[in-house]
Amino acid sequence: MMSTLILFAFLLWLLLSPLLAPHGDRVGESLVWFFRMLAVPFAIPSRAAIQSAHGLWPVVQAGMRAQDYPGPDGQRPQTSWIWEQLGAVLGVACFIVFGALDWQLLSVTISSIMHLEGGPLPQVGKLVGLSVVLAAGYTVFELFNILQLSPVRRPWCFCSAVWRRRLAILAVATFIATLIAGIAVAVYRQLQINATHQTLVQTVNDPTHLHLVSPPEPLSSILLFTFVVLMWGVLALVSGGSGLHILPLFGGVVVVLKVIATGLLYLAFGACYLVVALISCLCIVMVLGIQLLCLPFRTAWNWLCSFPAAQRWHLSPITAYATPPFLGDEMAQELFPSTLLPYKPVLQPHNTTDKELAMPRALRRFVTLLGGGHTAISGLDSLRLATDRLGATIEVLAQGCIATTAPAGRLRTSSGRDGVIDLTPTGREGGNTVDLDPDSQTHAQAHALANNAIQALFAAAVSFGQIIWCGALDAFMQLAEDLLEEITARQPGQTILAVSMIPTPDRYTARLQAGLQSYVNLHAAGIVSATLLPDERSPLARAISPEAQQDFISTLLASMIRAPRDWEQNPSITDVGRAMGREAETGLVGLSLASECVAPGKQLSVYSGIRRLARRLPARGKGDLRDIIRQGMKAALRAITDPACRAIDETIETDRPFYVVYTTPLHSTDSRWVGFIRATSTWLATTYPDAVPIYASGQGTPDPRVPGSYWIQASVLFALPAVPQPIQAILDRKGLAAQLEPVHSSNGVVADATPELLTTAPVVS
Amino acid sequence: MMASRSSSWDEAAASNLLGLFFVLALVALVFTVWLTVKIIELLVRTFAAHPTNKALLGTAAASVLLLVVVALTGGRTQPIDVLAGISATALIALAAVLDMADDARLRRPMNRDTAVHAVLHEWWPAA
Secondary structure: OHHHHHHHHHHHHHHHOOOOOOOOOHHHHHHHHHHHHHHHHHHHHHHHHHHHHOOOHHHHHHHHHHHHOOOOOOOOOOOOHHHHHHHHHHHHHHHHHHHHHHHHHHHHHHHHHOOOOOOOOOOOHHHHHHHHHHHHHHHHHHHHHHOOOOOOOOOOOOOOHHHHHHHHHHHHHHHHHHHHHHHHHHHHHHHHHHHHHHHHHHHHHOHHHOOOOOOOOOHHHHHHHHHHHHHHHHHHHHHHHHHOOHHHHHHHHHHHHHHHHHHHHHHHHHHHHHHHHHHHHHHHHHHHHHHHHHHHHHHHHHHHHOOHHHHHOOOOOOOOOOOOOOOOHHHHOOOOOOOOOOOOOOOOOOOOOHHHHOOOHHHOOOEEEEEEOHHHHHHHHHHHHHHHHHOOHHHEEEEEEEOOOOOOOOOOOOOOHHHOEEOOOOOOOOOOOOOOOHHHHHHHHHHHHHHHHHHHHHHOOOOOOEEEEEEOOOOOHHHHHHHHHHHHHHOOOOEEEEEOOEOOHHHOOHHHHHHHHHHHHHHHOOOEEEEEOOEOOOHHHHHOOHHHHHHHHHHHHHHHHHHHHHOOOOOOHHHHHHHHHHHOOOOEEEEEEEEEEEOOOOEOHHHHHHHHHOOOOOOOEOOOHHHHHHHHHHHHHHHHHOHHHEOOOOOOOOOOOEEEEEEEOOOOOOOOHHHHHHHHHHHHHHHOOOEEEEEEEOOOOOOOOOOOOEEEEEEEEEEOOOOOHHHHHHHOOOOHHHHOOOEEEOOEEEOOOOHHHHHOOOOOO | OHHHHHHHHHHHHHHHHHHHHHHHHHHHHHHHHHHHHHHHHHHHHHHHHOOOOHHHHHHHHHHHHHHHHHHHHOOOOHHHHHHHHHHHHHHHHHHHHHHHHHOOOOOOOOOHHHHHHHHHHOOOOOO
């Protein structure tokens, strides 16, 4: 403690002594020169020895550690008392000399830049404040360098926690003290200048009043005002205190507070003035430097970035644009293969220039959302909300849907926002004419939707894209077949992932079986890679609600859309769809979804204070990595093992490959992101070796049964058997046969879906 | 003799320290520009998310009004200058609170690496 105080006092004197020595003051100048003669020859070799050979610093380290570090067994290490004391003394001495030297060098530099005479001694108020503040900043910089807190350089040494705290306090105190000293000296110089100016003016006007020079502003007003008000306040306090008069007492307190506030305001203005002066000087020098360095800067920067230290600081070379690995292996292929024949669109496409064709892949949108039927529209709306919430809209190229019940007008699809192209056919495109019957209008709409989608993909030059088709099981299936076939034929690079929903039993009709058969056929024909098939009466939907289950599914899809951006090793929708399509005979994929609450952890104190006033604000904090990992594992375990979490009542076969999608409330740029992935993937590989994790950043769907602020969601995608149990139940449902009616379509009569038919469907290899 | 030796030391040291000064100035410039961009981005994002928030609109109106008054008075009236600064600070603080409440992801802990990464790489959110 004593050494710290001595260091502080000496450093303060060191910084103030040259400033307080005016020109012509031989004593002051002699002190400065004496110090420089002492400091320079000692500091240069010492610093060189420490920074190059590290010959002295281990001794200092040993001394510092020996003073404070108790050792693993609680005992002080057996170190010679000489080194204990000498190390600390050497450290303090070195630090003092370094600080002094740095201040001297800085002063010389500023003098050289500003073309000022007189060597290291500052000249006028602004330069005084500037040099002192810079010296303080540089001293703090060096201190924080020692404390391993500097973002620029690696630390010289490793101090114990006690010394770190001690030096941090010292650094802050030094900075504040030098800042105040800088302000004081600047004000002092300014007052000198003003006084000189005023004296000259009065001398010119009236040479006889040389001794009547009034104090310069703001000294006169501040001192006079302060004195008068203080006296008045003291009198008021005395009278109020003796006579028990409340009003004078209150008035006195107010006056004293006002005086203090006025003084603080002047101090704040002085600080602001110095900061502005500092920034302005920095800007002038900086602009000159940039002008000099602008031409070779890029080359020099790239050269500097090649050093290992630059890589540790995450400095990247300057290139034309970043080309991060984006989607999965599928997207690693050439975007414009020569074998792909150009498509001649029906409508006039956008003019695709060479510049647009040369856009990097990272700037492209790859996912198109299509849907048919009113249940699909609600699903698409939910999915768009989820993409907005999770920040996945940037990957969505276009969106559109069709429905039979509203053929005459444009449907509200929530698309067209954030650059998403609206593919929904307009009334004219959808055959909205009086001479067409509703079926023909629907066919025209489907064709128009397919056409719009193909043109959008062509205009965006997306040769290998992904389409998510949201379709009802009991409607539009024949149209969906035609639409998806047309898209696949004209844009063969697209991978289609279908999402449907088994409706409630009151909607079991023959159309349902036809819809199932259509998805099986589309998978067998290689048009649809896989079909996600949740059940509206699943255990999860019964436990929460069908709407909440839909939110879970939308969050899952949005997570899969943005996952390749969050983590390079995440498989894309194409990879997942094709892998699941290979794994499931009929391409049907089941879902199991669970969400767990994550503790907000330590909250920002300001935000907590505001939250006490506004109770509606949710809790916001940094969380804790261990809690996030624990809740992530818990959510995944529940999704895999708990039957109540399944969106379709079918057992998960953990000895077959399946995907676990984590939607975690961590930013992908969070330093804990990698730690979370490492921990959960290791646990998953140990517990379920066939599970493939996917990680996306975003808020998981809140479980309506539990309150919470942050949620982590685990979604499991697993292959369903050829005829899943809920579908078998539909097929076995008594009384359904009486409702069965042949469904006529443009291709003729659709056969009834039977288990034999479903299981004998060709399997995509 | 001593003065001339010291002068040569000073010149050498000045030339060496000039590079450090440039680096510090560059870092200050980058940080200042980054901070400005982040404040603008914060205000744009918050107004886009809460276009009808009365507190936000009121604070923004007060800030604009006071800034206009400051511009008209040329910044010579200190109370108005202080009020303008307070209102601008309140606007930024309110936007920060609303933005924090909207962000359903955990706040990132700030340390040296994240701060450097933020200043060097995160000039605008990637959605």
